[in-house]
Amino acid sequence: MDLIQWKIKRKKDIFKLENSPEILRFATAGSVDDGKSTLIGRLLYDSKGVFIDHIEALKNDSKGKNSEKIDLAHLTDGLKDEREQGITIDVAYRYFSTPKRKFIIADTPGHEEYTRNMFTGASNSSLAIILIDSRKGVLSQSRRHLYISYLLGVKNIIVAINKMDLIEYDEQKFISIKKDFLKTSNNLSIDSLNFIPISALDGDMIVDRGDNLSWYKGETLIKMLENTKIKSKNQSNESCFPVQLVSRVDNNKTKDFRGYMGTVTSGEFHIGSEVEIHPGKKKSKIKKIINLGNYTDAINRNQSGTLVIEDELEISRGDVITSINYRPKVGNKIIAQICWMDDESLSIKKKYFIKHANKSSKIMITKIINKINIQSLTEMPSNETIHMNDIGNVEIKIQNDIVFDSYRNNKVLGAFIIIDIETNNTVGAGIIK
Numbered sequence: 001m002d003l004i005q006w007k008i009k010r011k012k013d014i015f016k017l018e019n020s021p022e023i024l025r026f027a028t029a030g031s032v033d034d035g036k037s038t039l040i041g042r043l044l045y046d047s048k049g050v051f052i053d054h055i056e057a058l059k060n061d062s063k064g065k066n067s068e069k070i071d072l073a074h075l076t077d078g079l080k081d082e083r084e085q086g087i088t089i090d091v092a093y094r095y096f097s098t099p100k101r102k103f104i105i106a107d108t109p110g111h112e113e114y115t116r117n118m119f120t121g122a123s124n125s126s127l128a129i130i131l132i133d134s135r136k137g138v139l140s141q142s143r144r145h146l147y148i149s150y151l152l153g154v155k156n157i158i159v160a161i162n163k164m165d166l167i168e169y170d171e172q173k174f175i176s177i178k179k180d181f182l183k184t185s186n187n188l189s190i191d192s193l194n195f196i197p198i199s200a201l202d203g204d205m206i207v208d209r210g211d212n213l214s215w216y217k218g219e220t221l222i223k224m225l226e227n228t229k230i231k232s233k234n235q236s237n238e239s240c241f242p243v244q245l246v247s248r249v250d251n252n253k254t255k256d257f258r259g260y261m262g263t264v265t266s267g268e269f270h271i272g273s274e275v276e277i278h279p280g281k282k283k284s285k286i287k288k289i290i291n292l293g294n295y296t297d298a299i300n301r302n303q304s305g306t307l308v309i310e311d312e313l314e315i316s317r318g319d320v321i322t323s324i325n326y327r328p329k330v331g332n333k334i335i336a337q338i339c340w341m342d343d344e345s346l347s348i349k350k351k352y353f354i355k356h357a358n359k360s361s362k363i364m365i366t367k368i369i370n371k372i373n374i375q376s377l378t379e380m381p382s383n384e385t386i387h388m389n390d391i392g393n394v395e396i397k398i399q400n401d402i403v404f405d406s407y408r409n410n411k412v413l414g415a416f417i418i419i420d421i422e423t424n425n426t427v428g429a430g431i432i433k
Contacts, residue, residue, distance in 0.1 A: 022101050022102050023101070023102045023103070023104060024101055024102070024103050024104070024126060024127060024225060024228060024230060025103075025104045025106070025124055025125045025126055025127075026103065026104075026105060026106070026125050026126065026127040026128060026129060026225065027105075027106040027108055027118070027121040027122045027125040027127075027128045027129070027149070027154070028040060028105060028106070028107055028108060028121075028128075028129045028131065029108050029118050029121070029122075029128060029129070029130055029131065029145040029148075029149075030130065030131030030132065030133075030141075030142070030145070030162075031131075031132075031133065031136070031139050031141040031142065033133065034131040034132065034133045034136075034162055034163075035131065035133070035162045035163055035200045035201065036107070036131050037107070038200040038201055039129075039131060039160065039162065039198070039200035039206070040094060040105060040107055041200075042200050042201075042203055042206045042207070043096065043105075043206060043207065043221070043222070044094065044096050046203060046206060046207035046208065046222075047096050047097070047098055047207055047222065092106075092107045093105065093106055093107070094107060098222065098226060100226045101225070101226050103225065106121035106122070106124075106125055107121070108121035108122075118144075118145055118148050118149075119148060119152065119339060119429045122148055122149050122152045122154050123152050123411070123415070125149075125152075125154055126154065126156060126228070126230050127154065127156040127157070127158065127225070127228055128145070128149040128154045128156070128157055128158070129158045129159075129160050129221075130142055130145050130146060130149070130157060130158070130159050130160070131160050131162050132159060132160070132161050132162065132177060132181070133162060133163055134161050134162060134163050134164050134166065134167045134170075134173060134174070134177065134197075135163060135166055135167060137176075137177050137180060138177060138180045138181050138184070140374050140375070142181070143184050143374050143375065143377060144374055144389065144391075146181075146184065146185060146188070146377070147188070147372060147374070147377050147391065148339065148391075150188045150189075150190065150377075151337060151339075151391070151431060152407075152431070153407070153408060153411070155189075155190055155191035155192070156190075156191055156192045156228050157185075157190055157192070157193045157194070158194050158195075158196060158221070158224055158225075159178070159181055159193070159194070159195045159196070160196055160198050160221065161174055161177050161178075161195065161196070161197050161198065162198050162199070162200050163199065163200075163201070164197045164198060164199050164204065164212070164213065165199040165201060165202055165204070165212070169197070169199075169204075169212045169213055171197075171215045171216075174195075174197045174216075178195045181195070184375075184376065184377050185377075187376065187377050187378055188377060192228070194218070194224055196216070196218060196219075196220075196221055196224065197213055197216050198221060199212065205220050205221060206220065206221050206222065207220060207221075207222045208220070237267060237323070237325065238266055238267055238322070238323060238325060238326035239264065239266060239267025239268055239269055239273075239275075239322060239323035239326060240264070240265045240266045240267060240320060240321075240322050240323075240326060240328070240410060240412070240413065241260075241262050241263070241264050241265070241269065241307060241320065241321040241322070242262050242263070242265065242318070242319075242320050242321075242357040242358050242403075242412060242413070243260045243261070243262050243315060243316070243317055243318065243319045243320065243321065243358065244261050244262040244263070244317060244358045245260075245261040245262070245317060246258065246259075246260060246261070246315065246316060246317065247259040247260070247261055247306060257308075258308070258312075259288075259290065259306035259307065259308045260306065260307045260308075260309070260315055260321065261304075261305070261306045262304065262305075262307075262321075262358065263302065263303065263304045263305075264299055264300060264301050264302065264303055264304075264305075265301065265302075265410060265411070265412040265413070266301055266410060267301065267323060267326075268298055268299065268300040268301065269286055269289065269298065269299050269307060269321075269323075270286065270289075270297060270298045271286055271287070271288065271289060271297050271298070272285060272286060273285065273286045273323065274323070274324045275307075275309065275321050275322065275323060275324065276321075276322050276323075276324055276326075277313060277315055277319055277320070277321050277322075278319060278320045278321075278322065278328055278330060278403040279319070279320075279330040279401050279402075279403050280314075280319075282311075282313050282315075283324070284309040284310050284311040284313060285309065285310045285311075286307055286308070286309060286310075287308045287309055287310045288307075288308035289305060289306070289307060289308070290305055290306040290308070291303060291304075291305035291306075292305075307321060309321075317358055317359065318357060318358050318359030318402075318403075319403070320357070320403040320413070328403050328404060328405045328410070328413055329403070329404050329405060330401050330402070330403055330404075331398075331401055331402070331404075332397065332398040332399070332400060332401050332402070333395070333396070333397055333398065334395075334396050334398070334402075334404060334432050335369070335393065335394075335395055335396075335432070335433050336393070336394060336396055336416070336430040336431060336432050336433060337391065337392070337393050337394075337430055337431055337433060338386070338391070338392060338394055338418070338428045338429065338430035339389070339390070339391050339428065339429055339430065340386045340387060340388055340389065340390050340391075340392075340427065340428050341388065341389075341426065341427055341428055341429065342388060342420065342425060342427035342428070343388055344420075344427070345385045345386060345387045345388070346365060346368070346385050346386040346387075346394075346427075346428070347365075347385070348365060348366070348367075348368070348385070349364050349365075349366065350364065350365075351363070351364055351421055352364070352365070352418050352419060352420060352421060352427070352428075353418070353419040353420075353421055354396070354398065354416050354417070354418055354419070355416060355417050355419060356402055356404065356413075356415075356416040357402075357403070357404075357412055357413055359402060360419075361398050361399050361400050361402060362398075362399040362421075363396050363397060363398050363399065363418070364396070364397050365394050365395070365396050365397075366395050366396065366397045367394060367395035368382065368385065368386060368392055368393075368394055369392070369393040369394060369395060370382055370392060370393050371384070371386065371390055371391065371392040371393075372390075372391040372392060374391075379393070393433070394430075404432055405432070406432055406433060407431035407432055407433075413432075414431055414432045415429075415430070415431050415432070416429070416430055416431075416432070417429050417430075418430065
């Protein structure tokens, strides 16, 4: 097998892995020093998801610090400066498995100024673990992480109340935190919400039950993760393919080839499928499909490839090819919910860039409709602007028409980021309502 064949096989294997019903993608979120890195390290360590040489390196590191215990947080904090500062500053993806299921963890930072990373981590997750320090209780950041998870369509939530060892495994304190959290979550529609007391440091209720929480009769964390039901995301009969690149070839071997490259975001396409191209609503049929360098009869959700259509139509980057039965919206005005991520507050009628699907456009945010009260997670009228980490509903005017949909119906056509024209920094992320 040559290198090219190996790479093609590798891509196919990764696609099968990440789209298998056995895979659970979940995000972890918490405030600073809640023990999130230790929790993930414990999951990896106790489930035998760590290489032996990695464990040996950590043992040697512990000996050098005259410590009897391995610092499990270092299984996840791989960056040198990150370890020196004792914080996690980016989204990292971890992989482990049990005999029952495979897992992909999106490890997001706890610092409030890195709330934007929670958007990244939760956007492709089916479940979120929200970590709470048992000594501190429910914080604003806990509520913010809950709302972002809900906003991004994550309907399975596990609230892990950590550091129970530091409050002598107090059952009444656990119950009190649970009641406090429920006051907030009652305003949201969530499929499953589970609470579990844990000690990530000592391992109680993570993979093994441990000896200190006999009053808790529920499942361990790993059992909750194994038994979470994932709703299939590939049953949509509405097919969607945003065009990322137009491929043109005209040489001695290939004459007048024109293909449209991108990724299927929902449904599937077959040779002979009738399609419609938006925003112009031009119709045609699929003539050829190329996937991983080979011609194929079909291409499915999350697969990247090239579509060749029967008619010569003017199609460019940012256009969207769909099945005939799918009717995305086309327009230059949207109502969206955004999370602001920049130190400089949102400026009404200032020009920004929006990056939506595969297209960038100039925009102005013309109106702040309301903001989200992080304490109650309800909408509240506000005459103020939107500041860093605020979440609010806004009206956006776009310089040109875009092809869009609600986020709940299509995550790709319903999500966007906002970029400052002057600094080129990402200042906001949002979803279309």
